[in-house]
Amino acid sequence: MTIAGQETIPFNRTYMSENELGYLAQALRQGSTCGDGPFTRRAGRLLAKLTGAEHVLLTTSCTHALEMSAFLLDLRPGDEVIMPSFTFVSTANAYALRGAVPVFVDCRPDTLNVDERLIEAAITDRTQAVVIVHYAGVACEMETITEICDRYGLALVEDNAHGLGGSYRGRPLGSFGRMAAQSFHSTKNVQCGEGGALLVNDADLVTRAEIIREKGTDRSRFFRGQVDKYRWVDIGSSYLPSDVLAAQLTSQLESFDGIQALRHAVWHAYHERLADWAAENGVSQPVLPEGCAHPAHLYYLLLPDLRNRQAFVAHLAERGVQATFHYQPLHTAPAGTRYGRTAPGGCPVTEQVADRLVRLPLFAGLDEAGVTRVAEAVLTYEVR
Numbered sequence: 001m002t003i004a005g006q007e008t009i010p011f012n013r014t015y016m017s018e019n020e021l022g023y024l025a026q027a028l029r030q031g032s033t034c035g036d037g038p039f040t041r042r043a044g045r046l047l048a049k050l051t052g053a054e055h056v057l058l059t060t061s062c063t064h065a066l067e068m069s070a071f072l073l074d075l076r077p078g079d080e081v082i083m084p085s086f087t088f089v090s091t092a093n094a095y096a097l098r099g100a101v102p103v104f105v106d107c108r109p110d111t112l113n114v115d116e117r118l119i120e121a122a123i124t125d126r127t128q129a130v131v132i133v134h135y136a137g138v139a140c141e142m143e144t145i146t147e148i149c150d151r152y153g154l155a156l157v158e159d160n161a162h163g164l165g166g167s168y169r170g171r172p173l174g175s176f177g178r179m180a181a182q183s184f185h186s187t188k189n190v191q192c193g194e195g196g197a198l199l200v201n202d203a204d205l206v207t208r209a210e211i212i213r214e215k216g217t218d219r220s221r222f223f224r225g226q227v228d229k230y231r232w233v234d235i236g237s238s239y240l241p242s243d244v245l246a247a248q249l250t251s252q253l254e255s256f257d258g259i260q261a262l263r264h265a266v267w268h269a270y271h272e273r274l275a276d277w278a279a280e281n282g283v284s285q286p287v288l289p290e291g292c293a294h295p296a297h298l299y300y301l302l303l304p305d306l307r308n309r310q311a312f313v314a315h316l317a318e319r320g321v322q323a324t325f326h327y328q329p330l331h332t333a334p335a336g337t338r339y340g341r342t343a344p345g346g347c348p349v350t351e352q353v354a355d356r357l358v359r360l361p362l363f364a365g366l367d368e369a370g371v372t373r374v375a376e377a378v379l380t381y382e383v384r
């Protein structure tokens, strides 16, 4: 669609990093494109450096990394896993697949992260784990959450789909949980179309994690010469990505600093240029608690209500700006009510936020002219 000869500014456009085409060609010429090749190892090392994780297993998606975490927690039917309702379906689905019950907790009205003050009331004698999401890469209140998990002996898993490069009091996101799941989906800061990683911060889980990722076999150990044949040794599935995807990911990770600089420039431009308009119109901008460094994963605004949100998205579309919204609350979703339960007190903040949130276009390569067009489209909207 074009508006007066101008291309619509898409919500997202993938960034092509410097060595991407070269590495893809190299991977295709390797003679083997299956997983755990040279690029898989290279991408794993780069990720380990970025996140501080000791063990990194590339996966076919963040969804699959979360599924692996559910296997590794040995969840049994009826076990409970506490998580926010305001998140993507995969956060819950991964555990429901193992027969566990997602227990949905409301989010904080400022960061939209799980409200740490509500976690304790959701714990029962069936609770096994707490899964957190650092929404927009802004850290959850980790001091309180780790203290609760330690006190009750609960496993902590970070769904760090948004948080690569973010930190809490100087410590990288993805390094707090027993495990953390990363996403390299095409909409993420660093991407390979579809991809992910499981960061394993507990050395005792690594061998089994490799087995689960390799169809329940000890093939990884076989390839390292640690066993003389590989066999079916556990349950598992096929979560190892091709080395071609890892080649693309390697190039993206090598360009991380450049990608981040471009994204931060867009994020800050929105934040500054829209501040007065937001204040005058009762619109909320993202809140960054002290000690949280975010990775400019997304830029959102909270309109006063659903009617304004819908009118705002239409207003932007008429001006050639593609804005989107998410997430539909999990606790009221058809599968959420079937497989999960809602913690005491319900999730009223989640329900409100889901109606009010709008995401603006944000990608590395959105230039100054594009940012100005988005900002101008926003500034001509009057809340009614």
Ligand SMILES: Cc1ncc(COP(=O)(O)O)c(C=O)c1O
Pocket: 061, 062, 063, 064, 087, 088, 090, 091, 133, 159, 161, 162, 182, 183, 184, 185, 195, 196
């Ligand atoms: C919080 C969260 N978790 C998990 C996922 C799933 O990621 P993937 O598409 O890599 O499976 C997403 C996707 O956007 C997400 O936002």
